[in-house]
Amino acid sequence: MPRSRPQQRIPVLTWHGYNVFGDSYANNDLIAFAADLQAIDDAGFAVVPLLEVARWVRGERHDFADLVPDGRPVLALSCDDGTDYDWRDLAHPVHGPQSSFATTMRTFQRDHPGRQSHLSLASFVIASPSARRQIDAGAMNGQGALNDDWWVEANESGLLAIESHGWDHNHPTVSPVVQREQRTGDFFVIDTFAECDMHVRAAAHFIASRAGRRPRLFAYPWTQASDYLRHDYMPALAEAHGTIAAFGGQSDFISRDSDRWYLPRFVFGPDWNAGEGLLRILDAAR
Numbered sequence: 660m661p662r663s664r665p666q667q668r669i670p671v672l673t674w675h676g677y678n679v680f681g682d683s684y685a686n687n688d689l690i691a692f693a694a695d696l697q698a699i700d701d702a703g704f705a706v707v708p709l710l711e712v713a714r715w716v717r718g719e720r721h722d723f724a725d726l727v728p729d730g731r732p733v734l735a736l737s738c739d740d741g742t743d744y745d746w747r748d749l750a751h752p753v754h755g756p757q758s759s760f761a762t763t764m765r766t767f768q769r770d771h772p773g774r775q776s777h778l779s780l781a782s783f784v785i786a787s788p789s790a791r792r793q794i795d796a797g798a799m800n801g802q803g804a805l806n807d808d809w810w811v812e813a814n815e816s817g818l819l820a821i822e823s824h825g826w827d828h829n830h831p832t833v834s835p836v837v838q839r840e841q842r843t844g845d846f847f848v849i850d851t852f853a854e855c856d857m858h859v860r861a862a863a864h865f866i867a868s869r870a871g872r873r874p875r876l877f878a879y880p881w882t883q884a885s886d887y888l889r890h891d892y893m894p895a896l897a898e899a900h901g902t903i904a905a906f907g908g909q910s911d912f913i914s915r916d917s918d919r920w921y922l923p924r925f926v927f928g929p930d931w932n933a934g935e936g937l938l939r940i941l942d943a944a945r
């Protein structure tokens with residue numbers, strides 16, 4: 660039955676595919692994602708591409724009736740840091756074989772034909788190959804799992820959309836970083852034109868060259884954005900490079916009057932770590 664009142668609040672849910680600390684829901688984001696996808700469908704929600712939610716905030720679409728003709732409430736999915744766990748089924752060095760987000764989505768579509776016809780996951784990837792190598796070595800035990808050779812295939816699959824998480828995450832394992840004083844570990848210190856332009860414009864350009872499609876969305880590393888990046892660079896300059904929205908703030912719903920350069924998301928772990936927690940978020944979005 661069509662909704663009588665348009666949906667006011669849209670949740671965006673986020674996982675991190677490399678968060679594999681065991682083989683249960685609470686300690687394995689890949690397992691949680693599979694259970695959550697089923698719970699989302701059972702709760703009567705339809706997944707739409709994150710880009711379409713950004714277009715809704717921008718006033719470029721009034722509703723989602725073209726994508727969800729039966730009027731179900733909608734939400735969008737994303738994952739951060741672009742590890743190979745997004746796309747490839749890997750054997751974790753400690754916890755064994757894992758199903759990627761993409762495999763879980765394909766399995767869901769095979770088992771529930773027609774239920775989630777616009778199923779899509781925005782994968783926010785780190786642009787710099789050198790930074791990815793250093794983060795893999797320094798923070799992922801050298802799993803060799805921060806590659807870009809799957810980006811084209813992922814985009815072409817329609818299941819994943821490769822989006823931008825900036826140049827080098829200003830990550831403490833990376834040297835040199837874009838930050839002018841080599842201060843790493845937070846993203847508030849990215850606050851000059853040169854730094855922001857590297858993270859937004861240059862990163863988007865590089866990702867386009869490896870992914871076959873220009874990213875349209877940006878996720879601030881650690882959800883942090885300096886006043887200059889959020890209030891000056893993004894509104895004035897990002898759109899010219901194709902970036903139409905950025906995600907930063909945590910733990911809230913997106914509404915039509917949200918700041919499109921600081922859109923909130925819910926993150927698995929901090930914002931929910933059990934099925935009941937997810938249902939509370941979904942119930943508040945109907």
Ligand SMILES: [Zn+2]
Pocket residue numbers: 739740824828880881
């Ligand atoms: Zn990140």
